[in-house]
Amino acid sequence: MFEHLTDQPADKILALMGAYKADPRDDKIDLGVGVYKDAEGRTPIMRAVKAAEARLLERETTKSYTALAGDPAFSDAMIDLVLADTLPRDRIAAIATPGGTGAVRQAFELIGRTTPEATIWVSDPTWPNHLSILKHLDARTRSYRYFDPASRAVDMAGMMADLGEAQPGDVVLLHGCCHNPTGANPTAEQWDEIVATLKARQLVPMIDIAYQGFGDGLDADAAATRLIASSLDEVLIAASCSKNFGIYRERTGILMAIARDVPQARKAQDNLAYLNRQNYSFPPDHGARVVSTILTDPELRADWQAELEEVREGMLKLREQLAAELRQLSNSDRFDFLAEHRGMFSRLGASPEQVARLRDDHGIYMVGDSRMNIAGLNAKTVPVLARAIIAAGI
Known part of the structure; x- marks a missing residue:
C-alpha cells in the first residue's frame, strides 16, 4: 500500500x-x-510547575486512565481561568485535549458533525496549522481580511466587509489575544463591533486562545473571549497551556463548548467525549494535573502569575x-x-x-x-x- x-x-x-x-x-x-x-x-x-510536579510525584498513587473528558478538576480550573464568572458552569461542556492543537482539531471535528454545510471563516493571515487541519478535514472555508500591511494593524473595514457575506450558522475563527502571526489585536471598541456583527448575522464564534497572559495580562487577554461568551448563545473555545505554563511537551489543552441551555450543554458534553474516544480515547493527564494543581493552590498560583x-x-x-x-x-x-x-x-x-x-x-x-x-x-x-x-x- x-x-x-x-x-x-x-x-x-x-x-x-x-x-x-x-x-x-x-x-x-x-x-x-x-x-x-x-x-x-x-x-x-516555571517554578510553580516544578513545585507542582514534585507534589504529584509524592502524592500520585496511580497511572490508571482518567475520564474520557479528562480530569474534571482541570476543566473547572481552566474554565475559571479563561471565563471566570462570565456565565453559569452548567452551560459549558469541556474536554481535555493533547495541546491547543488537539482542541482546535476536536472543535473542527465537532463542527463537521453538527453543521457540515457551515463555512468556517478564517483570518488572513492565521496560524498555518488552522488551514492545514481544515484542508485535511475537507472543510468548507473562506478567509476574511484581518491585517493591514501598510499600518500593520487590524484591517477592521476589510474584516467587517468580508464577514458581512457570512451566512447564519457559519463559524468565525477568532484569535482571543496575541494574534498569530501578526501580533495585531482589535481594540476594545473593535471587539464590540465584531460581537455586534456575530449577533446580527447569527454566526458562531470559535476562539483560539493560545497566549493568555502573554499580552496585557491574564484577565485583559481573556476580556474579548469573555465578552463573546457572555453575548452569544453558542461559542467554541480552544485553549492551550503550552505557552503560559511553559509545558509545551506535555501537550495540555482544553476545548470548551458553550451551549444555549443546560440540556444542550449535556448533549455537547456527550459528543465531545465521543470525539475523544474516536481520536485518542483518554487524553494526556500529567500536564493537566500540573495545571489544576497550580490553579487551585493559592501559593502556587500566585508564584505562577x-x-x-x-x-x-x-x-x-x-x-x-x-x-x-x-x-x-x-x-x-x-x-x-x-x-x-x-x-x-x-x-x-x-x-x-x-x-x-x-x-x-x-x-x-x-x-x-x-x-x-x-x-x-x-x-x-x-x-x-x-x-x-x-x-x-x-
Missing part, C-alpha cells in the same frame, strides 16, 4: 529550524520557532527597545507598531527577498512572511536585529 503514498510538502518552520541548526555562524539569531525563550536562549521550566508577568513584561521591553532602536536608525516612526503589537509574534512587513537577505547576510532567521518571534531576542541582540533590518532595506 505504501507505493500509493505521495510526498508531503515540507513544514516551513521545521525546515527553517533545520537551516538554522546547520548554519555555522556563532552570531546567528533564531526568530522563527514559536517557543518562548529567556535572555539565555532557554525555554525554562508572578513569573508569567515577568515573562510578559520582558517581551514588552524587548518590543519597546526594538521600536526605539529602529526609530533612531530610520529617523522615522514606521516601526512603532512593534511596540503596539502583543504576544510573541509580529509580522515585520518585509518581502520574501528581504527576509532571505536577513538570513543570508546577517544570520537572522524568521518565517518567510516576516513573522518573527520577539521572545527569540534579548537586550544584546535587539540592536543587531535593528541594524540588519535597516541594512536589508525594510
